[in-house]
Amino acid sequence: MAADIGGDDPFRLLPDDLLRHVLSFLPNDDALQTCVLDTRWRDLWRRATSLDFTFYDGRSDIEKSRRFKQIVKLIICLRGNSPLVKCEMGSFGHEEDAEPLLAEYALTCQVEELIVISSNYPNPTRYDAPFISRHLKILEFCNVYLQGCSLDFSSCPVLEDLALEHCCIHAPSIVSKSLKRLWITGVCTFPLQFRISIVAPDLISLQLDRFSGLTPSLGHMPFLVSAYVGLLYGCQDFCTRKEQSCRDHECGCHAYPADQGLLLNRLTNVASLELIAMHKMFIYRWDLERGPIFGKLKTLLLNDWFTPIDLVCILRHSPILEVLTLLLDKTKNHLRATGSQKSIEQPFVCAHLKVVNIQCIKVDEAVRKILKILNTCGVFRDRISIKDTCFDSLSFSFQKHPHYTNCRSGCSSCHPIGVS
Template sequence: MAADGGKDHFGDLTDDLLQHVLSFMPEDDALQTCVLVTRWRGLWRHTTSLRFNLDDWSSFPTCERFEQLVKFIIHLRGNSPLAKCEINVYPDESLYANTKLLLEYALNCQVEELLLEAGDIEDKPLVLNTPLISQHLKILHLEQVTLECYALNFSGCPVLEDLKMMQCGISAWSISSESLKHLSITDDCTTPLYFHIRISAPNLNLLQLEDFDGLTPFLESMPLLETAHVELGRSCHDFCNSQGNCQTHKCGCHDYPDGGVLLNGLSNAVNLELIAEPEMFIYRWDLAWGPTFGKLKTLVLNEWFTAVDLVCILQQSPILEMLTLMLSNTEKLVGGAQLTIQKSCLCVRLKVVTIECGRVDEGVHKILNILATCGIHHEKISIKLPGSH
């Protein structure tokens, strides 16, 4: 079209717009725009976004080709500031040295958002074992990366706010950051098997912890926490079927610390979801230490709790407004110890209780009786069965 019309329509765009277009291209393609016209030769050097998508052999058939590209870009581009850098490499140990070089280069370019995915960590993991140092990094997303020793000490990243880990191997004593606001550990991350890794993030206001393989992380105080979703699935190692008389040395209950693991750290949450398989003991044992949820307004539970646990939570959540109970199995709610309910200690602000269940059985009726004894009128309670709206 440019040849027929005698005009390069890209010439109507400003340099800023052209650099924005280039930021969406993989770096090897962006680099090739140098051959178009003189104006394009330096544009890619000043893009504020770099993308290295090397997740298959078709893009870079040899490690030498990748190494050449990395060194060429670092040499020609210099330390021009970066807003975002995305690195996606297939699992190959010979590529990881240059991947780490890119990582260091991005940090030197004052990158604000860094995304790193490194393939299948079980076969050929990319291992990070030194702390990241950056005065500018705000967002860090890691996928299929193994993090060891000091790699999870973010004291060298004083403005880091968002940390997301997916399918990562976590092998460290602690995750620590004074600035972190959002933390997500999901999608089959592995945590240590012989100790509860400590999470120290006093300014955190959003936590997502689910689908991990290992012992549950220990949460230190989070006074600014707004929203938390914690899900203890079948891969979590904090389970026990012996009701406190466990004789299995490898069971997670033998590593249970005094003071609890999760709920004290979550006690300042405003919105809280606690989901678990019934055999997970963490929530039930944590409740025995008497955490008070003084700011909690919305709460979602599934069927891990007993009748005693439910009363305990209600008594320790004085301003709770909305409660949702998702029940597929209510066996633990039937029978059990006699309950002592003090109406003066219960949440008087509770406005809505939603019970999602497959059928209204004896366990559901017991919950209704507990709520009635707590002074919660039936008008505030709704039961949702399959197919209902």
């Protein structure tokens, strides 16, 4: 990139837009070095609206962290407060102050999308102060420790998308009046001593999946359209006795707020809902006893955590439900009848339910019981599709991209099967 033999800059005739395009392909530390060429390159670099400070080269972690800190300080010194659209950063643990420093700098540059990734396992970078920005729209944390008031976004009035992945969350609440979409996934860790609260009244989409600790409590979400909730390994809201009169004072069921329920009473406005759980998790079943009405629900997906009485309760309280998907894996263990048999057999009509998709390993007695329930509420066999499918009922989803497919060895291709 040096000048030619005649002393002329070989790039002088190229337009600025083309040179900015060239800069966009360079790693940030290489792009930074173009500043020594001349003032034009320096000005182009300063006006770049995207910064990416993640390293994937062969340096050791110590070398990466030192390099990261050096570049952060140099950027702040040379670039000034030129506006940013996107900034992605990744730290390497030995220079813990560099990542928060760069994040704070990005906010002063009115960044709209900020991605924070920490590679310092098992001691991730910690954030304990609130983010303040009138421009931040998208925020993603990965492998970071969030505590104190770090998840209070009251001072981010246009924040719409928040993603938390593989994070340790020890904050009392997630608060945002503007948030539209929230993803909590990748085995985030919640406290065991208290439930964090999610206060996001404008939320329209929620994914709460694969976390450890106590399930968060949900605030009022009147505009929520779609929700996916997965209560899987690590969730502490389970009861070994599966009953609300459990006398084991160490059992997680004693943290359940029996007076108001925990989740379903805050999901009653959704049009699309997916409820996934291991059978020992009690929250859905106990929430249903409080009779939530799903007045806007049109599509519903359940795996095999429910009992027949739970299914009847959901169908009764979902008056405009159109599509029902049931993922039935271990029906023998998970679909035992509880409650009043009279309540199960009492007829009612699901007037809008047009499609029922049942995915199961085989059609057994439990599946036949479900078919009988559907028949009782006016859903006949011609509306029901039954497929012998290899799937992981704890991972399948229409709303989120599956992390993996767990196909059992020796299986045949998925195909429709009959009922005998």
